[in-house]
Each structure stands twice: as C-alpha cells, then as structure tokens.
Amino acid sequence: MKLMGFYTSDKKRKAAPQNPPRRRxxxxxxxxxxxxxxxxxxxxxxxxxxxxxxxWNSRVTDPVELxxxxxxxxxxxxxxxxxxARPGQRRLVEWIVIHETDNFNPGADAQAHSEFLLGLGAxxxxxxxxxxxxxxxxxxxxxxxxxxxxxxxxxxEHGGNLNGIGIELCVNEGGDYEKTLENAxxxxxxxxxxxxxxxxxxxxHQHFSPWQKVCPAKLLEEDxxxxxxxxxxxxxxxxxxxxREAKRxxxxxxxxxxxxxxxDLLHPDETxxxxxx
Numbered sequence: 263m264k265l266m267g268f269y270t271s272d273k274k275r276k277a278a279p280q281n282p283p284r285r286r287x288x289x290x291x292x293x294x295x296x297x298x299x300x301x302x303x304x305x306x307x308x309x310x311x312x313x314x315x316x317x318w319n320s321r322v323t324d325p326v327e328l329x330x331x332x333x334x335x336x337x338x339x340x341x342x343x344x345x346x347a348r349p350g351q352r353r354l355v356e357w358i359v360i361h362e363t364d365n366f367n368p369g370a371d372a373q374a375h376s377e378f379l380l381g382l383g384a385x386x387x388x389x390x391x392x393x394x395x396x397x398x399x400x401x402x403x404x405x406x407x408x409x410x411x412x413x414x415x416x417x418x419e420h421g422g423n424l425n426g427i428g429i430e431l432c433v434n435e436g437g438d439y440e441k442t443l444e445n446a447x448x449x450x451x452x453x454x455x456x457x458x459x460x461x462x463x464x465x466x467h468q469h470f471s472p473w474q475k476v477c478p479a480k481l482l483e484e485d486x487x488x489x490x491x492x493x494x495x496x497x498x499x500x501x502x503x504x505x506r507e508a509k510r511x512x513x514x515x516x517x518x519x520x521x522x523x524x525x526d527l528l529h530p531d532e533t534x535x536x537x538x539x
Contacts, residue, residue: 323352323353323354323355323406323407323457324407325405325406325407326406326456328402328452331400331445331448331449331452332448334398334399334400334445334448335399335400336393336399336400336401336402337372337373337376337399337400337401337402338402339376339380339401339402339403340402340403340404340405341379341380341390341403341404342380345382345390346382346383346384346386346388347379347382347386347388347389347390347410347411348390348404348408348410349408349409349410349411349417350408350409351408351409351417351424352407352408352409353407353408353409353424353425354425355406355407355425355426355427355453355457355459356420356425356426356459356463357422357425357426357427357459357463357464357465358426358427358429358450358453358454358459358463358464358465359412359413359422359426359427359428359429359465359466359467359469359470360429360431360446360450360464360465360466360467360478360481360490361391361412361428361429361430361431361466361467361477361478362430362431362432362433362477362478362479362480362481363375363394363430363431363432363433363434364433364477364479365432365433365434366433366434366435367434367435368434368435368436369434369436370432370434370435371396371397371399371432371434371437372394372395372396372399372400372401372432373399373401374434375394375401375430375432376394376401376403379403388411389411389412390403390404390410390411390412390428391403391404391410391412391428391429391430392404392406392410392427392428392429393427393428393429393430393449394429394430394432395429395430395431395432395442395445395446395449396432396434396437396442396445397432397437397438397439397441397442397445398441400445400449406427406453406457409423409424409425410423410428411423412426412428412430412467413426413428413467413470413471414467414470414471414472414473414475415470415471415472421470422465422467422469422470423470426465426470427453427457429446429449429450431443431446431478431480433480439480443481443490444493446490447490447493447494447497448497450464450494450497451494451495451497451498451500451501452501454494454498455498455501455502455505461491461494461495461498464490464491464494466478466481466482466487468482511529515529
C-alpha cells in the first residue's frame with residue numbers, strides 16, 4: 263500500500279502539465295530611432311532657415327564716400343552722432359527716394375539746407391535725409407548705410423526711412439531747376455551703380471507716404487517722373503560702359519611692353535583725363 267501510494271502519487275505528479283518558460287519580447291526601437299532622426303533633421307532645417315532669415319535681415323550696406331559727380335562737388339557734412347535726427351541704425355540700401363524741398367526762398371540751396379539740418383535740436387521734429395542737390399553742388403548729410411527720417415513711414419521694415427537713400431532737390435528762387443535735375447539724375451545713376459539697384463528701386467516720397475504726400479511736387483505735377491527714371495537709367499548705363507572702358511584701357515596699359523610714361527605720352531586722350539567719382 264505504501265508502495266502503491268507512492269507510485270500513484272509519482273505518476274500523478276508526472277502527468278501534471280508543466281507551463282513552458284515565457285519568452286521575453288524584444289522591444290522594437292526602430293520607430294523611435296526613426297522619429298528621433300526625423301526630429302533632429304527637422305530641427306537643423308528650422309535652425310538653418312531662421313539663421314538665414316536673420317542674416318538676410320541684418321545685412322548692411324558698405325557705404326561709398328563720393329567726392330564728385332562729374333564736375334559737381336559733394337560736400338560731406340554729417341549730422342552729429344547725438345542728433346535726434348540721426349537714428350544711427352545701419353541697414354541695407356534697397357531704395358533711392360526722391361524728394362523736393364518745397365522751399366522756394368531765394369538762397370535756399372543745398373548749403374542752406376545742410377545748415378538747417380545741423381541746427382535741429384531736441385525740441386524739433388526729427389527730420390533728415392542723405393543728400394541735398396542744387397544746380398552747382400551736393401551736400402551729404404548722413405552715411406548711406408544709415409537710416410534717416412524723410413519718407414514718412416517711421417522705420418518700417420523695407421521702407422523708405424529704414425532702407426532708402428533720401429535725395430532732396432532744391433527748388434529755390436534764382437536756382438536753375440533743370441541743372442539741379444540733371445545733377446540729381448547723375449547722383450541717382452551713380453548710387454544705382456554702387457548699390458546694385460534697378461530703376462524700379464527708385465521711388466518718390468509719395469510712394470512711401472501713408473497720406474500720399476505729393477513729393478517731389480514739381481516732377482509729379484508736371485508729369486516728369488517717368489522722364490526722370492528714364493534719364494537715370496540711361497545715365498547708369500552710360501556710366502557702366504565708361505567704367506568698363508576705363509578698366510579695359512588700364513589693363514591695356516598694364517599689358518603694354520612700353521614703359522608707363524611712354525604709353526601715356528602716346529595715348530594722351532586715354533590717360534589725360536582724371537576721372538572724378
């Protein structure tokens with residue numbers, strides 16, 4: 263009985279089902295890895311775009327300092343750094359903004375307007391522009407790479423004040439307006455060359471003014487604005503051609519087997535003229 267009992271118990275124990283060992287499932291990390299790579303690449307793209315936009319918006323112009331336009335002298339009389347009319351904000355030049363002074367008083371020439379700007383105080387409304395042109399001279403009031411207050415649009419992004427070079431044409435009694443206009447055409451053409459601007463980048467004060475101020479009044483009221491643009495573009499093309507020719511002649515002189523003084527002696531028309539810019 264004891265033996266039988268032992269056998270029966272053992273048989274039952276052997277017959278009892280045994281649970282197989284559970285296999286641990288391997289976690290699939292591949293989707294998470296792909297997601298991490300995608301997020302990383304997306305972050306790089308966003309950073310690159312933001313950096314590019316920041317760089318584009320923070321570009322500034324390397325300004326030129328002109329002494330002459332043809333035979334017309336340019337006098338540099340910059341506003342003081344602490345002048346309320348000088349924002350001091352450097353920027354990229356995108357526009358040339360044409361104005362007229364609307365000051366018909368005798369003697370209200372470029373020099374008089376330079377003195378006016380220099381005399382502005384803290385109690386005066388801030389106003390400033392870059393150049394004043396009359397029939398025999400040009401005054402330069404601010405570096406070309408600085409913003410100014412002349413286009414009535416505060417410091418709006420890509421606006422006349424923030425990104426435009428302001429040029430005022432004198433209309434004073436006793437002045438030769440046609441000569442003033444020609445000097446302004448030549449200055450505009452030179453600035454177009456220097457800052458790689460197109461004729462579509464030349465605008466009136468009226469273009470930026472929220473209340474559509476009629477300025478430059480004489481050019482607009484006499485329907486001569488398109489004439490001004492055409493003359494500026496023609497002058498730019500002529501200046502570009504002259505610059506290329508001057509470079510060609512300079513290279514020809516350098517490549518010549520003749521000594522410099524002898525080359526100049528044999529080519530007086532090419533080397534005798536001093537270019538003013």
